[in-house]
Amino acid sequence: MRLTKFEHSALLLEDSGKKLFVDPGNFTSPLTDTANTVAVVITHEHADHWTPEQLKRILDLNSDVPIFAPEGVATAATDFDVTVVHAGDSVEAGPFTLRFFGGTHAVIHESIPVVDNLGVLINDQLYYAGDSFVVPEGVEVDVLAAPAGAPWMKMAETMDYVLAVKPKRSFATHEMVLSRAGKDLAGSRIQWATEQNGGEYLALEPGDSIDL
Structure with a gap:
């Protein structure tokens, strides 16, 4: 896929x-x-x-x-x-x-x-x-799309969410409300949270593709 x-x-x-x-x-x-x-x-x-x-x-x-x-x-x-x-x-x-x-x-x-x-x-x-930050209970998530910025969130919530899901890989989504600097900052925080459980952060830009 x-x-x-x-x-x-x-x-x-x-x-x-x-x-x-x-x-x-x-x-x-x-x-x-x-x-x-x-x-x-x-x-x-x-x-x-x-x-x-x-x-x-x-x-x-x-x-x-x-x-x-x-x-x-x-x-x-x-x-x-x-x-x-x-x-x-x-x-x-x-x-x-x-x-x-x-x-x-x-x-x-x-x-x-x-x-x-x-x-x-x-x-x-x-x-x-x-x-939302709904964790899929009982699921080992291979790839997680994690929100980078929104009026309904703060970065600490996204970080805690990534820590709870423990994905093998993650990338940032919901990023178009952020400046370039904001996108980079959010990506670094999602990367940190992903790596705490041994996962890998994928710095995907619009148009980028990966094989799952």
Whole structure:
């Protein structure tokens, strides 16, 4: 399985000639080369994790592709056929097995409603919690997508999260709200936390790919 990181929270997984997109939002460059997509995962309804325009770029070439997301996305994305999933669900999409965790977005501020949010474990290798710090209990995580910056987090929380998950490898995501200096600083803290349990930090930039 091959992972490509795009800007912010968008990820592309490829296996056996098939594609899975995760969280293509408004901080991510317009998607191209979307043929052979077998599924889309949207962790929650905020625009930095999905937009109608990004979904249409996928659906234009894959009209029947399933979109897996929590209830809040289905309510927001009324022009699309969203398959609602919940924490504890497991689904198959082409060569991809998707297991879902969590349930709610991390708190931003008491004045802002907390929305549905799901973490996803892909092929028992890559774990991405969306906008949360939900630890997938009982799972040995090979690769962890760790948030670098957001209005709902502070760096100490990300560091504690990485220490709790103990991934073999990690990389930074949710980084487009940071300056270059901020990205570098966040990466160094995620690297430190990963290495405390013998893991390796991958300094991925948008467009970089790795084999899992």
